[in-house]
Amino acid sequence: MNAEAILERIERAREKSGRSDKIYFAAVSKTRTVDEMKAAEKFTFIDFFGENRVQEAESKRKSYGQSRIPWRLIGHLQANKARKALEVFDTIDSIDTPALAERLGRIANELGRVIPVLIEVNTSGEESKSGVDPENFMPLLDAVISQQNLRLDGFMTVGPITDDEAEIRRAFASLRRLSEDARKKSGLPLPIVSMGMSGDFESAILEGSTLVRIGTLLFGPRDYTQKN
Numbered sequence: 001m002n003a004e005a006i007l008e009r010i011e012r013a014r015e016k017s018g019r020s021d022k023i024y025f026a027a028v029s030k031t032r033t034v035d036e037m038k039a040a041e042k043f044t045f046i047d048f049f050g051e052n053r054v055q056e057a058e059s060k061r062k063s064y065g066q067s068r069i070p071w072r073l074i075g076h077l078q079a080n081k082a083r084k085a086l087e088v089f090d091t092i093d094s095i096d097t098p099a100l101a102e103r104l105g106r107i108a109n110e111l112g113r114v115i116p117v118l119i120e121v122n123t124s125g126e127e128s129k130s131g132v133d134p135e136n137f138m139p140l141l142d143a144v145i146s147q148q149n150l151r152l153d154g155f156m157t158v159g160p161i162t163d164d165e166a167e168i169r170r171a172f173a174s175l176r177r178l179s180e181d182a183r184k185k186s187g188l189p190l191p192i193v194s195m196g197m198s199g200d201f202e203s204a205i206l207e208g209s210t211l212v213r214i215g216t217l218l219f220g221p222r223d224y225t226q227k228n
């Protein structure tokens with residue numbers, strides 16, 4: 001585990017950006033075993049686990065037992081898995097349609113819970129990416145805010161697949177701008193701007209990320225053939 005080196009790089013990017021606010025750290029634990037996650041839990045800088053599949057997270061959470069670390073769903077959520085997702089996860093970070101917001105809100109109401117959520121935005125225009133398109137962002141914002149049993153905490157995006165630093169920065173800057181617009185429009189604090197992964201977290205911090213999601217750099221390369 002390369003914790004020291006990652007923290008140093010986060011700190012350097014923060015200094016370069018002139019920021020002094022906290023940058024939260026999600027350890028992206030998809031494909032990792034419960035034992036690997038428990039070893040990671042000892043690192044106090046880890047604020048969250050990030051998982052991208054409901055089923056995988058469900059089986060791991062069952063055997064995990066008590067955890068000080070909340071689990072975030074950072075992958076696309078299919079409507080038919082909404083109820084299961086609410087049973088397994090503490091937060092849902094990938095709301096991308098009004099219909100999904102309504103369904104999550106209704107189930108949360110049945111469960112008597114208020115669920116912290118993020119809206120996921122497709123800032124790169126890549127077709128393979130999930131997330132709402134920027135032109136549909138404001139209607140989705142209204143739809144999420146109108147759900148009494150959802151608490152909107154902010155926004156998430158996945159950066160473009162490219163080595164072009166300027167293009168990556170542009171995508172992250174666009175999420176920061178949308179989040180500023182949303183704060184003004186809603187009057188809500190909306191503190192979370194979740195962007196930046198192993199390959200691009202420094203660019204994300206320079207553009208205002210308040211939550212980085214790191215998998216590979218922390219745990220090593222993923223082996224998708226091994227399990228799940």
Ligand SMILES: *Cc1c(COP(=O)(O)O)cnc(C)c1O
Nearest residue numbers: 028052074197198213214215216
């Ligand atoms: C897998 C994943 C990450 C982490 O990616 P790494 O490159 O391993 O750091 C972050 N965010 C999302 C949405 C992911 O699916």
